[in-house]
Amino acid sequence: MKRSTTYAADGKYPPEVQQMMAETTRCLNCGKILSLLQRKDGRRNRGYCTLECYFAKPPKLAYAEKEYGAAAKEVILKMLNDGASVVATAERLGISKPRFYDWMRKMNIKKKVVWG
Numbered sequence: 721m722k723r724s725t726t727y728a729a730d731g732k733y734p735p736e737v738q739q740m741m742a743e744t745t746r747c748l749n750c751g752k753i754l755s756l757l758q759r760k761d762g763r764r765n766r767g768y769c770t771l772e773c774y775f776a777k778p779p780k781l782a783y784a785e786k787e788y789g790a791a792a793k794e795v796i797l798k799m800l801n802d803g804a805s806v807v808a809t810a811e812r813l814g815i816s817k818p819r820f821y822d823w824m825r826k827m828n829i830k831k832k833v834v835w836g
Contacts, residue, residue, distance in 0.1 A: 734814060737783045741767035748782040749773035781823065784813050793827045800829075 733741070746753055747769040754769060767782070768774040777785075781792050788795045799809045810820035824830075 733779055737779050740783055740786060741779055747773050748779065749777040780814055792823075793829065796824070796827070796829060 741748070744754070744767050748767045750769065750773050752769045752773075754767075767779065777792070784795055785792050790798075796809065796813075799812065800806070804812070806820060807817055810817045813820065815823075
């Protein structure tokens with residue numbers, strides 16, 4: 721089975737995330753200035769300087785930071801501490817529950833039950 725690759729221009733992300741990626745002049749992860757020239761294969765840089773930066777902070781995570789005006793970890797902790805479930809928080813961010821758990825593990829966010 722051949723694995724196909726989709727890109728942001730192919731509709732992988734919502735329109736507002738695509739617009740953010742197209743309009744940025746700096747890498748969404750590290751802040752490095754992007755060259756807006758087309759690459760040899762005809763595609764433009766889409767918001768990131770390298771694949772490492774893309775995987776370190778995916779576009780939906782960068783959009784959540786931009787939308788809420790805080791670091792991603794703070795945004796996620798605030799949503800969870802306000803009483804939203806993991807499923808509800810993942811849906812608000814536009815991602816699946818397993819992907820949300822991946823983000824939590826990457827940011828070292830642990831579940832903690834406090835009996836009052």
